[in-house]
């Protein structure tokens with residue numbers, strides 16, 4: 073990694089990987105390369121970068137870039153490609169109705185891209201079927217927030233991790249997946265003696281470094297937090313005044329919690345933990361005021377993910393530990409702009425700007441957009457959307473900046489289903505991505521700008537809006553996603569409504585849509601940025617929403633919400649939720665006796681289209697693998713470094729075996745990054761049925777019944 077030439081002008085931008093949203097200084101060398109350093113002024117990372125962020129300079133070559141539009145594999149002009157897309161969308165809408173058109177977006181794209189895609193689909197084409205890979209990431213946390221707070225609001229901020237005395241990490245391998253935040257937690261331990269507790273069936277690197285690791289049975293998180301709520305009540309450790317004045321539903325939630333896990337002994341039985349560990353955790357939580365409970369994909373990617381989030385939030389509401397320095401529930405988003413997608417309404421159950429489908433909200437958005445075809449209800453969430461493609465209900469799919477043919481559950485089935493589409497459009501930077509290589513009836517590939525070339529904003533896990541800035545020239549004919557969408561809108565006759573010339577114009581409109589005069593009942597409000605000019609946008613400093621037009625937050629945003637105990641429900645009270653008893657959506661069987669868990673490894677990101685370019689990153693784990701407990705390895709005659717076929721009801725993959733007691737007996741772990749189209753066939757998501765959470769629609773990716781058998785040679 074060359075040291076950046078500090079004499080050359082460094083461009084301040086934001087890392088395109090995880091939801092920490094680290095600030096990056098990028099110093100281009102003028103020949104297509106770039107030196108990378110952490111931005112010491114960015115409040116997410118203060119100059120630090122993890123292995124992935126610091127290797128960004130190794131991933132900006134153009135070797136595998138999509139540089140020109142193609143239709144059915146033939147290079148065409150932009151004119152030809154856009155004409156094919158617009159003509160296809162018009163024809164399909166006329167023949168089958170706008171409901172036959174779907175968009176699948178990504179937490180990788182910028183807020184401005186998201187805004188334009190959402191507006192085009194939901195206001196002008198008139199299809200509600202806009203969903204995103206963020207559905208797979210944090211939609212259960214979104215649903216839990218809405219149930220508890222009346223809004224999708226992350227109450228706290230990263231500073232709370234610096235100021236906490238206890239950090240509980242639930243379903244989070246932060247040491248690998250949010251590394252810079254984890255460093256802040258470790259720093260807090262060194263400075264103030266903060267205790268770190270991990271709750272995860274796998275003993276990951278994070279668990280290794282924790283003061284207490286709770287390796288509970290898969291899917292039993294809500295039993296642990298139900299037991300905790302019952303314990304807090306039994307030990308008179310509740311904040312009765314907060315419960316009385318600022319919440320509703322406590323009695324029902326407590327009664328349910330007592331049914332699920334009335335005490336530490338019952339909690340131990342329900343979770344498979346040692347009673348002494350449960351007791352130690354309960355006592356630690358009860359006696360520590362400053363507690364942050366950070367939860368991530370291990371909790372969210374579950375058929376009961378929303379209940380897990382609410383079981384956690386219940387414990388914070390019951391103790392009044394929310395909205396104050398060093399305390400609160402904190403959802404860690406996986407992707408760099410999962411939050412930005414939520415802001416613009418780029419989920420199938422949202423309309424725009426944190427608005428849903430109340431008649432007055434629909435009317436407000438319709439008038440603001442001057443939308444001729446505003447939708448009035450929810451569309452299909454990701455799992456249902458792709459199943460609708462399989463059933464032939466969706467005729468046109470436009471995928472922007474994501475790779476569902478690897479990352480979606482049942483990915484193999486989806487790959488087949490794509491072939492039946494009448495129109496398959498992929499806006500993509502990488503020519504070799506699985507999405508770009510799949511072909512449908514009419515496949516249009518549109519070359520998009522990548523990180524370092526595009527310009528706009530992203531929002532990280534603590535509601536902080538940062539700029540991604542361009543420092544490299546656009547390669548070939550690649551264009552911004554928003555510009556491509558606008559050109560299609562023009563061809564569909566909506567030119568005046570999509571006449572943006574730059575990202576800042578889109579941002580201004582997005583901010584204006586979010587601003588309600590003197591309302592005070594909305595969390596998401598960027599009214600203070602609704603008139604931002606180009607220069608201010610160019611020098612925009614990272615800022616946490618809300619940023620209203622008036623008041624103390626107007627200039628710099630707000631770090632914490634709910635400090636006054638007022639929430640965004642109609643009566644301003646938070647809601648306790650009586651959660652369901654834990655149960656796996658698909659229990660193991662005699663034929664599939666193991667629980668397959670999937671997740672990330674330290675040095676790869678999603679489907680490796682970027683991190684796979686770095687030899688350094690690829691060297692960490694070069695081939696896909698399965699982790700298995702020594703007892704199970706002996707039972708199935710597997711040896712460390714050998715190979716195993718991992719099978720579910722949906723298919724199989726051959727993987728290198730890692731024998732480790734980091735996984736529980738009866739569980740196996742497979743990383744999510746590889747596919748059968750990478751050099752090594754390690755597809756993980758394809759093996760999961762992905763039964764969705766009934767509230768959030770987030771699919772189960774952590775507990776699929778599976779079997780293993782030894783393979784002599786690959």
Ligand code: SF4
Nearest residue numbers: 087089090094122125
């Ligand atoms: Fe990028 Fe996340 Fe690493 Fe920060 S912690 S450098 S945002 S991958």
